[in-house]
Amino acid sequence: MAELIYDQTGRLLFTEEMRKEYTLLIPMMLPIHFELLTNIFRKHNFNVELLKTTGKSIVNEGLKNVHNDTCYPALLVIGQLIEALKSGKYDTNKVALLMSQTGGGCRASNYVHLLRKALKKNNMEHIPVVSMNVSSMEKNPGFKLTVGLSADLAVAVCYGDMLMSLSNQTRPYEIEKGETDELIAWYIKELCENGLSFAKYRKYIRQMVKDFSAIPAYRTPKVKVGIVGEIYIKYAPLGNNSLENFLQSEDVEVIVPGLLDFIMFMSDHHAADTRLFEINKKKGYLSSITESLLKRLQRMQIRAVKGSVFTPQCEFEHKKSLINGYVSEANKMGEGWLLTAEMLELIDSGVDNIICTQPFGCLPNHIVGKGMIRKIRTAHENANIVAIDYDPGATQVNQENRIRLMLAIAKKRLDKSMPNGPQDYKIPKKVSQEADNNENMGVLIQ
Numbered sequence: 001m002a003e004l005i006y007d008q009t010g011r012l013l014f015t016e017e018m019r020k021e022y023t024l025l026i027p028m029m030l031p032i033h034f035e036l037l038t039n040i041f042r043k044h045n046f047n048v049e050l051l052k053t054t055g056k057s058i059v060n061e062g063l064k065n066v067h068n069d070t071c072y073p074a075l076l077v078i079g080q081l082i083e084a085l086k087s088g089k090y091d092t093n094k095v096a097l098l099m100s101q102t103g104g105g106c107r108a109s110n111y112v113h114l115l116r117k118a119l120k121k122n123n124m125e126h127i128p129v130v131s132m133n134v135s136s137m138e139k140n141p142g143f144k145l146t147v148g149l150s151a152d153l154a155v156a157v158c159y160g161d162m163l164m165s166l167s168n169q170t171r172p173y174e175i176e177k178g179e180t181d182e183l184i185a186w187y188i189k190e191l192c193e194n195g196l197s198f199a200k201y202r203k204y205i206r207q208m209v210k211d212f213s214a215i216p217a218y219r220t221p222k223v224k225v226g227i228v229g230e231i232y233i234k235y236a237p238l239g240n241n242s243l244e245n246f247l248q249s250e251d252v253e254v255i256v257p258g259l260l261d262f263i264m265f266m267s268d269h270h271a272a273d274t275r276l277f278e279i280n281k282k283k284g285y286l287s288s289i290t291e292s293l294l295k296r297l298q299r300m301q302i303r304a305v306k307g308s309v310f311t312p313q314c315e316f317e318h319k320k321s322l323i324n325g326y327v328s329e330a331n332k333m334g335e336g337w338l339l340t341a342e343m344l345e346l347i348d349s350g351v352d353n354i355i356c357t358q359p360f361g362c363l364p365n366h367i368v369g370k371g372m373i374r375k376i377r378t379a380h381e382n383a384n385i386v387a388i389d390y391d392p393g394a395t396q397v398n399q400e401n402r403i404r405l406m407l408a409i410a411k412k413r414l415d416k417s418m419p420n421g422p423q424d425y426k427i428p429k430k431v432s433q434e435a436d437n438n439e440n441m442g443v444l445i446q
């Protein structure tokens with residue numbers, strides 16, 4: 001067993017020796033992205049395992065280990081990690097836990113401390129908790145976010161966003177059920193074996209557009225619903241009771257904003273401080289550089305998708321510009337202005353139906369999410385937004401019934417736009433022209 005070394009504050013460190021011998025457990029959030037990210041860590045010589053467990057037992061474990069007024073995402077993440085440690089599957093003398101720490105003013109910066117408290121309660125204090133952060137908050141000799149590792153992680157996030165977006169725009173229309181998911185599985189394997197680097201990024205994202213376009217699909221008009229909200233609840237099936245699956249079972253096309261936007265939002269904080277308050281000038285300069293590199297990756301994605309049957313992601317700057325008159329860019333707690341921007345961008349792109357997912361205990365996102373709905377509805381009378389709260393006691397049936405009410409309005413509007421059925425539906429001029437120009441579409445458009 002590796003020697004246990006503590007820093008001056010008494011925090012157990014993750015050492016170089018542990019890096020060679022220990023397995024780092026990673027809690028799940030986004031299934032496609034995290035599969036890719038896990039492989040990036042392996043490429044950089046970490047032993048990692050992504051936890052794919054699910055079920056009510058995780059909620060119960062969370063309730064036993066954190067106070068029940070803690071943010072719901074913290075409760076789930078800690079519940080999943082502690083349950084894994086208690087499962088007997090891992091040698092607790094050779095395991096460490098990896099958790100992100102945002103470094104902002106929100107409570108996510110304290111999740112690692114809550115996790116250590118839970119470990120202590122379960123007599124597992126000898127297990128190191130590794131914080132993944134870009135704010136120099138907690139350092140560990142065995143875990144460093146080097147430039148190479150960060151760049152590879154950013155590329156993996158972009159691949160994840162592409163796969164998520166293209167598959168969400170294909171799955172509801174595929175003729176042979178399951179083809180989209182098979183292609184995702186193929187890409188995850190292929191990228192993990194051959195493509196997780198910037199050098200191959202352009203080639204693979206272009207290939208993805210061709211391959212997803214080639215899945216035979218019948219693009220009859222369907223209700224489109226955007227999912228926004230707090231990052232964990234918005235993405236994690238464990239947090240939102242498999243919201244995407246539920247919507248797909250209701251014959252809906254789901255639109256989920258990419259993870260890259262959240263990373264750019266985070267990296268924009270210091271630059272915003274410099275612009276608004278003339279503070280953090282050095283950090284502001286560095287974050288502008290990071291942001292421009294990330295924007296480059298996003299622009300490459302947009303270019304790869306343009307001209308195909310798919311709708312590309314929206315540029316970060318455009319999304320940000322939509323908040324004028326709603327919230328200030330100084331609004332950084334939780335998802336901050338990004339949450340309002342995501343709702344506005346969906347409406348701007350013609351998707352009026354939105355689910356705003358809100359975890360219990362999340363004050364900041366109630367302000368920029370639920371708190372902005374009335375203002376958005378006043379400016380956009382077609383906005384069909386429902387805010388859904390997620391907490392340990394909320395019943396899935398109740399949540400789904402509220403969503404069904406929103407879907408009923410959406411379906412009524414869609415039917416009204418096609419009184420004689422789908423043949424009435426007019427393909428937007430831009431899409432039909434692009435379809436005519438694209439030889440690789442391989443799709444049927446009604």
Ligand code: SF4
Pocket residue numbers: 071072073106107108109230333334335359361362363364365
């Ligand atoms: S954003 Fe909400 S859920 Fe996340 S740490 Fe902050 S308060 Fe908690």
